[in-house]
Every structure is written in structure tokens, then in C-alpha cells.
Amino acid sequence: MLPPKTVPTELTTLIRDLQEALGAENVLHLPEDLAVYEYDATIERARPDVVVFPATSEDVAAAVRIAVQHDVPVVPRGSGTGLSGGAVPILGGVLIVLTRMNRILEIDADNRVAVVQPGVINLHLQGALEPFGLLYAPDPSSQRVCTIGGNIANNSGGPHTLAHGSTVNHVLAIEVVLPDGRVVRLGSRVPDAPGIDLRGLLVGSEGTLGIVTEATLRLVRKSPATRTLLAIFESVADASEAVSTVIRRGVIPVAMEMLDQEIIRIVEPRINAGYPLDAGAVLLIEVEGVADGVAADSAVVEQACRDTGAREVRSADEAAERERLWEGRKAAIGAIGGAAPAFYLLDGVVPRTKLPQVMTRVQELCREYGFSCANVFHAGDGNLHPNIMFDPTVPGATERVLELGGAIMRACVDAGGSITGEHGIGLEKRSYMEWVFSEADLEAMRAVREAFGPSDRFNPCKMLPGGHGCASGHAAELDAHLAAGAYV
Ligand SMILES: Cc1cc2nc3c(=O)[nH]c(=O)nc-3n(C[C@H](O)[C@H](O)[C@H](O)COP(=O)(O)OP(=O)(O)OC[C@H]3O[C@@H](n4cnc5c(N)ncnc54)[C@H](O)[C@@H]3O)c2cc1C
Numbered sequence: 001m002l003p004p005k006t007v008p009t010e011l012t013t014l015i016r017d018l019q020e021a022l023g024a025e026n027v028l029h030l031p032e033d034l035a036v037y038e039y040d041a042t043i044e045r046a047r048p049d050v051v052v053f054p055a056t057s058e059d060v061a062a063a064v065r066i067a068v069q070h071d072v073p074v075v076p077r078g079s080g081t082g083l084s085g086g087a088v089p090i091l092g093g094v095l096i097v098l099t100r101m102n103r104i105l106e107i108d109a110d111n112r113v114a115v116v117q118p119g120v121i122n123l124h125l126q127g128a129l130e131p132f133g134l135l136y137a138p139d140p141s142s143q144r145v146c147t148i149g150g151n152i153a154n155n156s157g158g159p160h161t162l163a164h165g166s167t168v169n170h171v172l173a174i175e176v177v178l179p180d181g182r183v184v185r186l187g188s189r190v191p192d193a194p195g196i197d198l199r200g201l202l203v204g205s206e207g208t209l210g211i212v213t214e215a216t217l218r219l220v221r222k223s224p225a226t227r228t229l230l231a232i233f234e235s236v237a238d239a240s241e242a243v244s245t246v247i248r249r250g251v252i253p254v255a256m257e258m259l260d261q262e263i264i265r266i267v268e269p270r271i272n273a274g275y276p277l278d279a280g281a282v283l284l285i286e287v288e289g290v291a292d293g294v295a296a297d298s299a300v301v302e303q304a305c306r307d308t309g310a311r312e313v314r315s316a317d318e319a320a321e322r323e324r325l326w327e328g329r330k331a332a333i334g335a336i337g338g339a340a341p342a343f344y345l346l347d348g349v350v351p352r353t354k355l356p357q358v359m360t361r362v363q364e365l366c367r368e369y370g371f372s373c374a375n376v377f378h379a380g381d382g383n384l385h386p387n388i389m390f391d392p393t394v395p396g397a398t399e400r401v402l403e404l405g406g407a408i409m410r411a412c413v414d415a416g417g418s419i420t421g422e423h424g425i426g427l428e429k430r431s432y433m434e435w436v437f438s439e440a441d442l443e444a445m446r447a448v449r450e451a452f453g454p455s456d457r458f459n460p461c462k463m464l465p466g467g468h469g470c471a472s473g474h475a476a477e478l479d480a481h482l483a484a485g486a487y488v
Pocket residue numbers: 040041075076077078079080081082083085086087098118139140141142145146147148149150151152153154155156157158159206207208210211212213333334422423426459
């Protein structure tokens with residue numbers, strides 16, 4: 001997309017009003033600055049008209065009210081690590097970046113509650129909780145960079161949400177700016193708030209219903225003992241079988257992560273985590289609790305893995321050893337960036353018992369389409385993340401990758417699963433929503449969205465199919481549509 005040659009008058013007044021309300025230093029509008037904010041971690045792209053950096057909830061509310069007066073859309077953004085195009089401002093407008101609202105306001109260790117601003121980085125919170133022996137359970141693999149606000153908007157998961165549940169289970173209350181600029185507080189610091197659970201509705205709403213400006217989070221105690229097991233298999237199918245077998249035998253580990261051979265060969269030479277290069281797949285399994293319980297559960301896990309074909313099961317109790325094993329998992333997706341010109345990361349979910357069959361189908365589909373595919377995922381949740389590697393400079397490659405992505409999502413749905421396990425629908429998967437919801441289901445969701453405000457105000461063209469001015473499909477297809485629009 002080309003930057004505008006002239007700035008229309010309406011945009012000049014929008015910028016001026018935002019500068020007056022938030023301070024000129026907190027407003028970006030030059031094309032070279034805006035370019036940095038036109039994408040997240042997907043292949044989707046679209047340029048905002050203006051980017052603002054609020055410092056307070058009042059700043060957010062003021063920016064929203066100004067956007068309403070100028071009749072332009074608003075898109076909230078955290079760190080931009082999203083994997084569904086959620087923070088990509090597809091119809092332009094005001095991008096509200098929450099990363100400067102990054103203070104931890106309170107840690108109440110006795111009541112196991114933390115109050116944070118939305119721009120707090122997930123791992124910074126974990127670090128601050130460390131001295132109290134507490135943790136915030138949702139730990140996306142992007143936790144070094146992603147924000148709590150983004151986690152809430154996407155109801156993010158992570159390796160340790162297998163035992164603890166995803167973000168929605170750990171958010172007690174939120175302060176939210178609504179599409180008309182009002183500020184409301186939803187949920188309560190103590191459990192089971194009376195009334196309609198609007199807190200639950202907001203979590204996972206991908207910035208379409210409100211902008212989270214403060215969050216009260218539930219904390220959990222760190223377990224006294226932790227053991228990390230590395231189970232080494234000849235095939236993904238065997239490792240997938242082990243996942244169900246472990247749980248069938250009555251143990252729910254806190255984490256069960258799968259890495260296939262392709263990803264092991266990418267990550268191991270770079271990170272040196274100790275994964276064998278000749279393995280067909282490894283499972284990284286973590287067991288927590290009191291020491292005796294950990295020993296007993298680990299024995300069950302180890303036996304289940306051996307019974308399903310593991311050739312070796314290693315175990316690590318010391319923090320440094322465990323961290324080394326985890327480093328490979330946490331760095332895996334980033335490492336693909338050094339192995340291929342580009343990759344397309346998919347997110348699907350299937351009933352855990354269907355993993356062997358669906359993973360076999362994923363491998364077949366990648367072969368059929370002629371792309372290498374590296375898999376690393378939260379296997380315990382039945383969540384799969386194929387990473388399709390490709391060269392976008394090859395004519396037609398991007399289109400074929402998107403087609404392959406669709407075929408993989410279809411395989412998940414056909415196996416009784418769904419089109420996202422944790423990354424959200426965003427821009428990327430709107431058109432697949434009809435595969436999993438009836439028209440009546442979607443109408444009910446649209447009605448909820450309309451109750452909060454007009455659907456073209458907060459994060460338009462996200463999550464639900466259709467919408468005023470929204471084309472279906474990916475941002476690349478929307479370029480022509482946008483070229484005719486205002487400011488672009
Ligand atoms: C290497 C890598 C690993 C990842 N691993 C995981 C994983 O294990 N589990 C997982 O679930 N995800 C994972 N992700 C995806 C991503 O990190 C998460 O979705 C994360 O929660 C996004 O946070 P963010 O701050 O980057 O949000 P952004 O990408 O900036 O925004 C994401 C969505 O949230 C909305 N939003 C942001 N802030 C707010 C707010 N304050 N109020 C309302 N809406 C808001 C945006 O509009 C957008 O729709 C991974 C991504 C990468 C790149």
C-alpha cells in the first residue's frame with residue numbers, strides 16, 4: 001500500500017484533536033511511523049490513519065470519544081504478537097496502543113490477586129510475583145513480549161493452561177472503555193459476582209466490545225515440586241497416542257507440549273535444548289505438586305509413554321535443567337524465522353483423542369501441497385499449530401499456503417474440533433466461522449456486539465463474518481478495496 005500523497009482535511013482535524021487531548025508526543029501520524037503498526041505476527045497488513053499511546057483510562061476514553069466524533073474506527077493493540085490479524089486496522093482509523101499503560105498497580109499476596117494495567121508484559125508480571133511464591137497461570141509462549149490486555153482480548157492459552165485453564169479462568173474483574181467512551185468495571189475482586197457475567201463476555205472478544213484498561217487477576221501458588229519429562233518417540237502418531245493415554249490413566253500434567261522432527265531439527269542446532277535430532281517427535285511434559293505426588297504421577301506418565309512407543313523418557317528436577325528443556329519449546333516458533341523466508345502459523349483444536357488421525361492428515365496435506373511444515377503445539381489441549389514454511393516471492397505461493405491452511409482447518413472441524421484453540425479468529429478466520437456456527441448462532445453474536453455499539457466502531461471486520469465495508473478473506477485481497485477508501 002502506498003502512503004497518502006496529501007492528507008485530507010478530516011484527517012488533519014482528527015490528528016489535531018487527538019494531539020490536544022493526549023499530547024502531541026503521544027500521537028503518530030507520519031507514514032514512516034504508521035508503517036510499523038500495519039501488521040501483527042500474521043501475514044495480514046493494513047495501515048492505521050493515526051496511532052495513539054494513552055497513559056491512563058481517561059486518555060483511552062478521550063481517544064475513543066474523538067474517534068466517534070470523527071466517525072472513524074478504533075482498534076486496540078498490545079504488543080502486536082497476535083496470530084490472527086486481530087490488531088491489524090483493516091479499515092484504518094485510530095490505533096490505540098496500550099503498551100505505555102504498563103504498571104503493576106497492586107499485588108495482594110494474601111488474597112492471591114494482582115491488579116495491572118493492560119500493557120503489562122506477561123513475563124514481567126510473572127517476575128514480580130516470584131518473590132511471593134505466586135504465579136499468573138496463563139503463560140503464552142510469547143509471554144516475553146505479549147501484554148495482559150492482548151491475552152485477555154484473545155483468551156490466550158499457554159503450555160500451563162492444560163491444568164489451570166485459559167485466561168478467562170484467571171480474570172476476576174476488568175475496567176473497560178466502551179465504544180461510546182464510557183468507562184465501566186465488570187466482574188469483582190471476589191469470586192461469583194452477581195448479575196450478568198459481562199467480564200466473561202469481554203474476555204476473548206478480541207477488542208470488538210471494549211478496550212481493557214485495567215485487570216484484576218487471580219494468582220495461584222507455585223507448587224513445591226516440579227518435574228519436567230522429555231519423552232522421545234519415533235513418530236508424531238505415537239506421541240499423540242501417549243497424550244491421551246497419560247490422561248486416561250488419571251494424571252493431568254500441568255503441561256504436555258509436542259515438537260515434531262521438523263521443528264526439532266530447526267530449534268535444536270540454534271538453542272541446544274537437548275532434543276535428539278533423530279526423534280520423530282518429543283513430548284515435553286511437566287508434573288507439579290508435593291514431592292511424593294510428583295514422583296507418583298511421573299511414574300504413571302513415564303509408563304504411559306513407554307507403552308505407546310517412547311524409546312526413552314528423560315526427567316529433569318533441577319530448575320536449570322528444566323529451563324533448558326523449556327527454552328527449546330519457547331524459542332521454537334521464533335527459530336523458524338531463521339529457517340525459512342516466511343511461515344504461516346495455524347491454530348486449530350481437536351478432541352485430544354483425534355490428534356493422531358488429524359496430525360497424520362496434516363502431514364499428508366502438507367506433502368500434497370508441496371510445503372514443509374513444522375509442528376509445535378499444546379498437545380494436552382488438543383491444540384495444534386502447524387507452521388507452513390514458504391517463500392512469498394514465489395508466484396502463487398502465498399495463495400497456495402492460505403488454501404492449505406483452510407484445508408487443515410477443515411480437517412480439524414471434520415474431526416469434531418474447531419478453527420482456533422487460542423489465537424482467536426481476528427481477520428484471518430472470519431470466513432471459517434460459518435463452518436462451526438449456524439446463522440442463528442452468528443446472529444446471536446452480532447446482536448451482542450451491536451448491544452455494545454455499532455459493529456463498525458471497535459475493531460471492525462474482526463471475528464464475525466460480514467460487516468459494513470468488510471470484504472471476506474485476507475488483507476491482501478482487501479488492498480484493492482481499501483485503495484478506494486478514505487485516507488489510504
Ligand atoms: C512466537 C509466538 C508464540 C505465541 N504463543 C502463544 C501461545 O502459546 N498461546 C496463545 O494463546 N497465543 C500465543 N501467541 C499469540 C499472541 O502472542 C497472543 O494472542 C497474545 O495474547 C497477544 O497479545 P498482544 O499484546 O501481542 O496483543 P495484540 O496482538 O496487540 O492484539 C491481539 C488482540 O487483542 C486486542 N487487544 C489488545 N489489547 C487490548 C486491550 N487492552 N483491550 C481490548 N483488546 C485488546 C487487539 O485488538 C487484537 O484483537 C503467540 C504468538 C507468537 C508470535
